[in-house]
Amino acid sequence: xxxxxxxxxxxxxxxxxxxxxxxxxxxxxxxxxxxxxxxxxxxxxxxxxxxxxxxxxxxxxxxxxxxxxxxxxxxxxxxxxxxxxxxxxxxxxxxxxxxxxxxxxxxxxxxxxxxxxxxxxxxxxxxxxxxxxxxxxxxxxxxxxxxxxxxxxxxxxxxxxxxxxxxxxxxxxxxxxxxxxxxxxxxxxxxxxxxxxxxxxxxxxxxxxxxxxxxxxxxxxxxxxxxxxxxxxxxxxxxxxxxxxxxxxxxxxxxxxxxxxxxxxxxxxxxxxxxxxxxxxxxxxxxxxxxxxxxxxxxxxxxx
Amino acid sequence: xxxxxxxxxxxxxxxxxxxxxxxxxxxxxxxxxxxxxxxxxxxxxxxxxxxxxxxxxxxxxxxxxxxxxxxxxxxxxxxxxxxxxxxxxxxxxxxxxxxxxxxxxxxxxxxxxxxxxxxxxxxxxxxxxxxxxxxxxxxxxxxxxxxxxxxxxxxxxxxxxxxxxxxxxxxxxxxxxxxxxxxxxxxxxxxxxxxxxxxxxxxxxxxxxxxxxxxxxxxxxxxxxxxxxxxxxxxxxxxxxxxx
Numbered sequence: 001x002x003x004x005x006x007x008x009x010x011x012x013x014x015x016x017x018x019x020x021x022x023x024x025x026x027x028x029x030x031x032x033x034x035x036x037x038x039x040x041x042x043x044x045x046x047x048x049x050x051x052x053x054x055x056x057x058x059x060x061x062x063x064x065x066x067x068x069x070x071x072x073x074x075x076x077x078x079x080x081x082x083x084x085x086x087x088x089x090x091x092x093x094x095x096x097x098x099x100x101x102x103x104x105x106x107x108x109x110x111x112x113x114x115x116x117x118x119x120x121x122x123x124x125x126x127x128x129x130x131x132x133x134x135x136x137x138x139x140x141x142x143x144x145x146x147x148x149x150x151x152x153x154x155x156x157x158x159x160x161x162x163x164x165x166x167x168x169x170x171x172x173x174x175x176x177x178x179x180x181x182x183x184x185x186x187x188x189x190x191x192x193x194x195x196x197x198x199x200x201x202x203x204x205x206x207x208x209x210x211x212x213x214x215x216x217x218x219x220x221x222x223x224x225x226x227x228x229x230x231x232x233x234x235x236x237x238x239x240x241x242x243x244x245x246x247x248x249x250x251x252x253x254x255x256x257x258x259x260x261x262x263x264x265x266x267x268x269x270x271x272x273x274x275x276x277x278x279x280x281x282x283x284x285x286x287x288x289x290x291x292x293x294x295x296x297x298x299x300x301x302x303x304x
Numbered sequence: 305x306x307x308x309x310x311x312x313x314x315x316x317x318x319x320x321x322x323x324x325x326x327x328x329x330x331x332x333x334x335x336x337x338x339x340x341x342x343x344x345x346x347x348x349x350x351x352x353x354x355x356x357x358x359x360x361x362x363x364x365x366x367x368x369x370x371x372x373x374x375x376x377x378x379x380x381x382x383x384x385x386x387x388x389x390x391x392x393x394x395x396x397x398x399x400x401x402x403x404x405x406x407x408x409x410x411x412x413x414x415x416x417x418x419x420x421x422x423x424x425x426x427x428x429x430x431x432x433x434x435x436x437x438x439x440x441x442x443x444x445x446x447x448x449x450x451x452x453x454x455x456x457x458x459x460x461x462x463x464x465x466x467x468x469x470x471x472x473x474x475x476x477x478x479x480x481x482x483x484x485x486x487x488x489x490x491x492x493x494x495x496x497x498x499x500x501x502x503x504x505x506x507x508x509x510x511x512x513x514x515x516x517x518x519x520x521x522x523x524x525x526x527x528x529x530x531x532x533x534x535x536x537x538x539x540x541x542x543x544x545x546x547x548x
Contacts, residue, residue: 051393053547075395082393086386088315095318103311104394144390 010059034199085141089130134161230283451527462538
């Protein structure tokens with residue numbers, strides 16, 4: 001499988017603080033890779049180093065197998081949208097894209113109208129950028145990425161500010177590009193449920209270090225079920241669980257909720273245990289661990 | 305580089321500020337001429353309605369010319385600088401960005417200077433009593449100003465690309481091009497003082513007013529030296545700069 005992005009021992013420090021610790025990461029052709037981490041984990045720093053906005057303190061970046069001075073050429077096959085896209089505020093969408101079309105040496109002027117249609121901005125093309133809503137600005141940023149029909153997209157928070165319909169449209173667009181044109185995508189978002197619907201690979205980052213790297217299948221495997229109970233006395237319930245099951249893994253959550261990560265198949269027995277010991281079970285359900293919960297468990301060190 | 309310059313040119317042509325600055329500059333030249341012309345009509349003894357005095361406003365106005373240079377340079381190095389992150393992402397090198405913005409803004413600035421110079425001469429020769437050799441004196445004094453003005457423009461470009469605020473740029477300019485002669489005179493020997501931009505500009509004005517303007521190589525030595533240092537700092541600094 002072709003490697004699109006490869007980093008070797010990539011590091012970045014800001015005033016002695018090591019924001020990205022030596023990072024080896026690769027993205028293969030056709031993948032949709034979600035980079036997941038809390039604010040300040042280093043996601044945007046990685047994106048900015050890939051795009052060239054930030055100069056790495058050490059290490060090397062290869063794009064399409066090219067590095068050093070050849071990177072500029074390789075970047076022509078990529079589309080970057082890092083944080084909020086910037087455009088000329090007094091220019092219309094068409095003028096802004098025309099500016100970048102000239103800059104990127106794209107011969108076909110019609111491509112502007114094609115990408116505006118793809119991101120559903122064709123009817124707003126005469127509006128000035130400064131009059132755009134946040135969601136429209138994001139769409140124009142994606143249109144810019146698509147202008148040169150890139151082989152790889154690097155999108156930092158692309159659905160920021162979009163409404164539910166817009167989020168769904170962008171997801172469908174990215175999936176379509178991936179499936180029909182084999183476009184490789186590296187994406188980050190704080191809306192993890194969206195990433196779960198989109199990505200084929202999940203890379204978790206914490207304090208500038210990759211702490212986990214899972215395929216969708218592996219995540220599904222790890223997304224084990226758990227018991228979720230609402231009881232009248234969580235402390236007593238916890239005591240009973242510890243007495244009955246020595247290896248029990250549970251978490252006490254607000255609103256008298258207790259979740260149990262193992263012994264899921266013994267839900268009936270646990271329910272009976274509480275009933276027999278006067279712990280009132282007001283709610284009982286078995287649920288699958290979501291990406292959000294897996295992520296929180298991973299970055300907060302709560303999951304074993 | 306050509307594609308990048310074409311795109312920046314597309315942007316520059318749609319900058320209203322550039323047209324407004326150009327028109328205001330030319331109007332100010334015309335207004336100065338009109339004021340002198342009518343002052344002469346109101347008071348026959350008015351001593352300043354001469355082409356020499358009119359031209360001397362240009363020779364003494366280096367700082368003003370540089371402020372115009374700052375405005376022209378800002379057309380591509382002002383608020384638009386936030387878009388640089390996108391240019392870099394699309395594979396435009398920092399060197400290309402630095403030189404393209406410089407070449408384009410400098411071209412328009414020089415064009416404006418030439419138009420301004422021609423307008424000044426046209427007004428000076430047609431509205432005022434012309435003195436002998438005033439135009440040739442004016443052109444010689446102007447040519448002496450060219451390297452100093454260019455060095456100022458390069459310095460502006462470097463400072464703007466390195467994200468130095470306009471207030472600091474003006475302070476640096478006042479220091480180098482206006483007040484540095486006094487300071488150097490106190491601190492150093494005569495050689496340095498003789499090559500100081502501020503000293504050279506003052507001497508140029510004096511020799512013009514005395515009708516004795518002549519080509520002075522020291523302007524070029526100083527201009528080239530300041531230009532090279534400015535551009536080296538700019539290119540090296542911008543190449544290492546994080547764009548956030």
